[in-house]
Amino acid sequence: MTHRIVVDVQTGEVTQVEYTAEEQAAYDAAVAAQAEASAETPAETPVEPTEGV
Amino acid sequence: MAVTIDGSAGVTTNTGAVYNSIQTGTAVTASGASVDFTNIPSWVKRITVTMTGISFAAVGVARIRIGAGSLVTTGYAGGLVGVATTPAVSLDSLGASPEGIAGLSASAAGTVVTGQFILINVTGNTWQCTGSVVRNTDTAALNISNGWIALSGTLDRLSLVATTSTFDAGTINILYE
Numbered sequence: 078m079t080h081r082i083v084v085d086v087q088t089g090e091v092t093q094v095e096y097t098a099e100e101q102a103a104y105d106a107a108v109a110a111q112a113e114a115s116a117e118t119p120a121e122t123p124v125e126p127t128e129g130v
Numbered sequence: 131m132a133v134t135i136d137g138s139a140g141v142t143t144n145t146g147a148v149y150n151s152i153q154t155g156t157a158v159t160a161s162g163a164s165v166d167f168t169n170i171p172s173w174v175k176r177i178t179v180t181m182t183g184i185s186f187a188a189v190g191v192a193r194i195r196i197g198a199g200s201l202v203t204t205g206y207a208g209g210l211v212g213v214a215t216t217p218a219v220s221l222d223s224l225g226a227s228p229e230g231i232a233g234l235s236a237s238a239a240g241t242v243v244t245g246q247f248i249l250i251n252v253t254g255n256t257w258q259c260t261g262s263v264v265r266n267t268d269t270a271a272l273n274i275s276n277g278w279i280a281l282s283g284t285l286d287r288l289s290l291v292a293t294t295s296t297f298d299a300g301t302i303n304i305l306y307e
Contacts, residue, residue: 081162081163081165082159084156085168086169086170086171086304096163111228
């Protein structure tokens with residue numbers, strides 16, 4: 078299960094909060110979508126330099 | 131001698147007065163899918179996010195997101211440019227998924243990222259952010275981003291979110307004033 082780190086800036090309290098099932102499902106869907114997009118398009122596409130810009 | 135001033139209704143100082151208004155958050159080691167800084171005071175007009183040695187457990191994209199009551203995931207505008215040594219340039223819209231007010235382009239696992247983001251309250255609940263980070267283990271790439279958003283309420287939280295990975299190292303903190 079994925080988690081988040083939560084920092085209360087006024088008290089300094091730091092807690093680790095586990096994702097809920099709903100949050101985990103949304104996160105997993107985002108990971109799957111990103112993997113699919115990466116397979117179709119490279120993450121960093123080279124661009125030809127343009128003179129005079 | 132300690133002097134405490136209740137500045138909740140504002141503080142007026144004489145011209146030339148010297149004061150230290152910068153507050154430091156709590157530095158934490160990045161892990162999981164996000165690091166959320168909450169309970170940011172309502173009087174804050176400027177936030178500096180500092181990141182040192184942040185890395186991803188797998189190929190990851192990160193975004194800075196803010197919110198009022200809850201983190202906002204849509205409605206941002208702006209752009210993110212990544213420049214690598216090949217040379218190669220990547221361009222990402224911060225108004226397209228995954229959205230954010232600033233961020234990091236896709237980074238390979240083990241990539242170490244160091245840099246800062248500065249958020250400024252323009253007026254009302256509108257915030258702008260500019261920042262740059264260097265990725266110093268893969269291709270010495272530089273990321274520069276600039277974004278903005280109008281929140282529906284007073285900013286009270288900020289998060290560095292790994293939208294498709296998790297963080298496995300590094301230190302992050304904020305300064306606010």
